[in-house]
Amino acid sequence: MIEKIKKILNEVLNDSGFFQVKDFEVKEPPPNINFEFSTNLPILISKKYNVLLEDVYNKIENSINNNYKNIFIEINFTSPGFLNFNLDRNFYYEELKKIFFEKEEYPCLDKYKNKKVLVEFISANPTGPLHIGHGRCAVLGDVLSNILKKMGCEVYKEYYINDRGRQIDILTASVVEVIILENLSEVEEEVFSWCRKVLVDSKYKGEYIKEISVEISKIFKKITLNEIEKIKTKIVELIMDNIKNTLKRMGIDFDSYLNETELYKSGLNQKIKNLLQEFGLIEEKEGALWVKAKNLGDEKDRVIIKSDGEPTYFFSDIIYHYYKIMRNYNWLINIWGTDHHGYVERLRGTVELISKKLEKEVKLDIILYQLVSLITKNQRVSMSTREGRFISLDEVLDEVGSDVTRFFLLTKSPNTHLDFDLELAKEHSLKNPVYYTQYAHTRCVGILKEASNLEPNFSIEQYIDDFRDYISNLDKTSYEFKLVKTLCVYSNVLEKCIENFSPHYLCNYLIDLSKIFHKFYETTRVISSNKIDFCRLLLVVASKIILKNSLSLLNIQAPEKM
RNA sequence: GUCCCCGUAGCUCAACGGAUAGAGCGGUAGCCUCCUAAGCUACAUAUAUGGGUUCAAUUCCCAUCGGGGACACCA
Numbered sequence: 302m303i304e305k306i307k308k309i310l311n312e313v314l315n316d317s318g319f320f321q322v323k324d325f326e327v328k329e330p331p332p333n334i335n336f337e338f339s340t341n342l343p344i345l346i347s348k349k350y351n352v353l354l355e356d357v358y359n360k361i362e363n364s365i366n367n368n369y370k371n372i373f374i375e376i377n378f379t380s381p382g383f384l385n386f387n388l389d390r391n392f393y394y395e396e397l398k399k400i401f402f403e404k405e406e407y408p409c410l411d412k413y414k415n416k417k418v419l420v421e422f423i424s425a426n427p428t429g430p431l432h433i434g435h436g437r438c439a440v441l442g443d444v445l446s447n448i449l450k451k452m453g454c455e456v457y458k459e460y461y462i463n464d465r466g467r468q469i470d471i472l473t474a475s476v477v478e479v480i481i482l483e484n485l486s487e488v489e490e491e492v493f494s495w496c497r498k499v500l501v502d503s504k505y506k507g508e509y510i511k512e513i514s515v516e517i518s519k520i521f522k523k524i525t526l527n528e529i530e531k532i533k534t535k536i537v538e539l540i541m542d543n544i545k546n547t548l549k550r551m552g553i554d555f556d557s558y559l560n561e562t563e564l565y566k567s568g569l570n571q572k573i574k575n576l577l578q579e580f581g582l583i584e585e586k587e588g589a590l591w592v593k594a595k596n597l598g599d600e601k602d603r604v605i606i607k608s609d610g611e612p613t614y615f616f617s618d619i620i621y622h623y624y625k626i627m628r629n630y631n632w633l634i635n636i637w638g639t640d641h642h643g644y645v646e647r648l649r650g651t652v653e654l655i656s657k658k659l660e661k662e663v664k665l666d667i668i669l670y671q672l673v674s675l676i677t678k679n680q681r682v683s684m685s686t687r688e689g690r691f692i693s694l695d696e697v698l699d700e701v702g703s704d705v706t707r708f709f710l711l712t713k714s715p716n717t718h719l720d721f722d723l724e725l726a727k728e729h730s731l732k733n734p735v736y737y738t739q740y741a742h743t744r745c746v747g748i749l750k751e752a753s754n755l756e757p758n759f760s761i762e763q764y765i766d767d768f769r770d771y772i773s774n775l776d777k778t779s780y781e782f783k784l785v786k787t788l789c790v791y792s793n794v795l796e797k798c799i800e801n802f803s804p805h806y807l808c809n810y811l812i813d814l815s816k817i818f819h820k821f822y823e824t825t826r827v828i829s830s831n832k833i834d835f836c837r838l839l840l841v842v843a844s845k846i847i848l849k850n851s852l853s854l855l856n857i858q859a860p861e862k863m
Numbered sequence: 864g865u866c867c868c869c870g871u872a873g874c875u876c877a878a879c880g881g882a883u884a885g886a887g888c889g890g891u892a893g894c895c896u897c898c899u900a901a902g903c904u905a906c907a908u909a910u911a912u913g914g915g916u917u918c919a920a921u922u923c924c925c926a927u928c929g930g931g932g933a934c935a936c937c938a
Contacts, residue, residue, distance in 0.1 A: 326879070326881080330882070331881095331882050331883060332883080333883065334882070339881095339882085341881065344918070344919090347918095354918095379882080380882090380918085381881090381882085381918045381919065382881095382918075382919095383881080383882075426938060428938090463938065467937065467938070468937075502937095587936080588936085589936050590936095591936090600865095600866090600934085601934095603935095603936095604935085604936045605936095606936085608936060609936080611936085613935095613936070613937085613938090614937075614938050617938095638932090639867070639868065639931085639932055639933080640932060640933065642866085642867055642868080642932075642933060643866080643867080643932095643933050643934060644933090645867095669867085671868065671869075671931075671932080672931075672932070674931075681930085681931085709875095712875095712876070712877085712886095712887095713875085713876060713877090714876090714877085716869075717868095717869070717876070717877095718868075718869055718870095718930080718931055718932090719875090719876095720875080722874095722875090725875080725888090729875085729887085729888060729889095731901075732887075732888060732889095733887085733888095734886080734887055734888095736901050737887080737901075737902085739901085740899085740901050740902070741902095743899070743901090744898080744899070744902085747898060747899055748898045749898095750898090752898080797879075800879080801879080805876090805877080808877095809876095809878090809885095809886080812877095812886065812887080816886085819902055820902095820903075822898080823894095823902070823903045824903085826897075826898070827898060828897095828898050829897065829898080830897085833898095862899085863899075863901060
């Protein structure tokens with residue numbers, strides 16, 4: 302609805318001879334201003350055109366009085382240059398009507414209808430279970446994908462698995478070492494020295510390593526160096542099964558899981574090498590192959606093939622993004638932890654280069670979210686999979702469930718540094734704001750159920766005309782009208798989430814909406830002495846739709862009963 | 864040493880540069896003959912510090928202090 306108002310204000314602007322003012326705001330004024338909406342247009346105009354505020358006020362007022370009196374039924378100007386206004390109630394009515402008729406589909410948006418977007422998120426190395434930090438990335442990617450779909454995008458969710466390279470070697474050796482120590486399987490002599498070599502610097506220490514060792518030893522009665530590749534594959538498979546299971550518990554499913562090894566099998570690596578060569582970006586130095594990343598906006602050049610012949614992560618990523626673009630996605634969204642921030646420019650340059658080469662228009666957005674720290678005994682500790690120092694997502698899900706976990710992670714902007722205290726989370730879980738919003742939904746359901754008992758044949762169409770009158774007669778200070786107003790701005794909240802790549806606006810909106818609904822519930826009877834106020838009932842119907850739609854975007858249950 | 868985030872109430876977090884800085888948890892005091900009290904009402908408590916830009920700064924710029932992260936032929 303805000304968009305609609307802005308459009309009309311733009312007409313008013315043209316009408317009064319001010320064309321060039323953009324980025325003005327339309328929002329609710331503070332409570333001491335007794336108007337429905339306000340805009341900072343006058344002061345912006347006054348600045349831009351260097352005219353007196355008084356003149357601006359006059360021109361706007363004239364324009365509104367002459368041509369828009371039926372929309373802005375009441376206006377006033379306040380210092381230092383705000384225009385406050387009340388809208389014709391039909392505005393609200395029309396929006397609510399859309400809610401009634403579009404129901405689960407509301408709001409039907411087609412803002413990005415030609416966008417084919419690939420959202421890559423989590424992509425955690427398959428070296429251990431997901432922890433609470435990955436959970437943050439998981440819900441962020443999941444909900445953004447949901448909202449993007451709502452906006453009309455074709456969305457494809459992908460999890461990229463680094464199933465090769467040094468980390469996987471270390472992981473495998475860590476597992477094999479346990480097999481050796483616990484004497485779980487027969488182990489070939491050569492494997493001993495391989496382990497020693499690989500584990501020279503560090504190893505994986507988590508409890509889960511033991512479990513995997515047992516599994517592996519069941520499958521491989523004898524561990525031989527020849528079979529080490531097979532063992533690696535199996536370990537990755539076991540860990541990915543665990544990860545997928547955790548994701549399933551949170552209601553997240555990917556359209557694809559892409560293995561790094563697949564990329565190399567496809568032969569794309571040679572193609573990329575040629576491509577880089579063609580652009581004169583490759584250089585051999587100190588026995589390694591370097592890409593002149595400086596030319597791609599990076600601060601220094603980077604190795605893509607190490608002197609031992611192994612490709613680096615960066616090289617894989619070039620291949621991967623080539624593959625993304627090749628598949629005709631025109632909007633790439635990557636969600637990374639801020640520990641990758643130094644990597645952004647490198648990739649941006651790469652994608653630019655590739656899209657130029659393939660003559661495709663590609664938009665790349667890299668969303669960085671702050672890492673999650675762990676609080677134990679009032680001490681902050683950063684999580685580490687390798688050290689086995691983390692709280693697994695499964696553990697959190699066991700304790701508080703998916704809804705609470707999701708809401709906890711989503712209410713905060715990705716930019717905030719999150720401190721997670723499991724003890725506190727458990728303690729507060731019953732008082733979690735997610736129940737507050739779910740309860741608002743159940744209250745809607747309760748009223749509707751009661752109403753349908755009394756009036757089984759009730760239909761919205763039957764009362765929609767009465768509802769129009771009801772809306773136009775509402776006292777603007779009533780909770781009913783506040784509820785109407787809040788319902789009407791829902792679609793703007795979704796846009797804000799996408800503009801800022803942050804679903805926390807939706808969470809906050811949901812809490813606001815629930816708050817107003819609860820107040821409405823406490824102060825305003827819909828059914829009393831077996832009599833239904835049908836207009837209020839319609840308001841409940843609309844509230845229920847919006848509550849449910851928001852919760853479903855967040856992938857949180859909207860229970861009928863609590 | 865260089866770069867990126869962050870610093871708001873006792874705690875966890877909000878606030879596209881806007882008017883009297885909001886929620887939840889925790890604390891205190893009230894509210895169920897009436898659509899579910901997982902709710903409502905009232906009270907108390909906050910912008911790290913010092914400058915600047917602006918009609919307007921929690922928000923932008925600079926400095927200081929404090930916390931997290933990144934600066935590999937790791938992933």
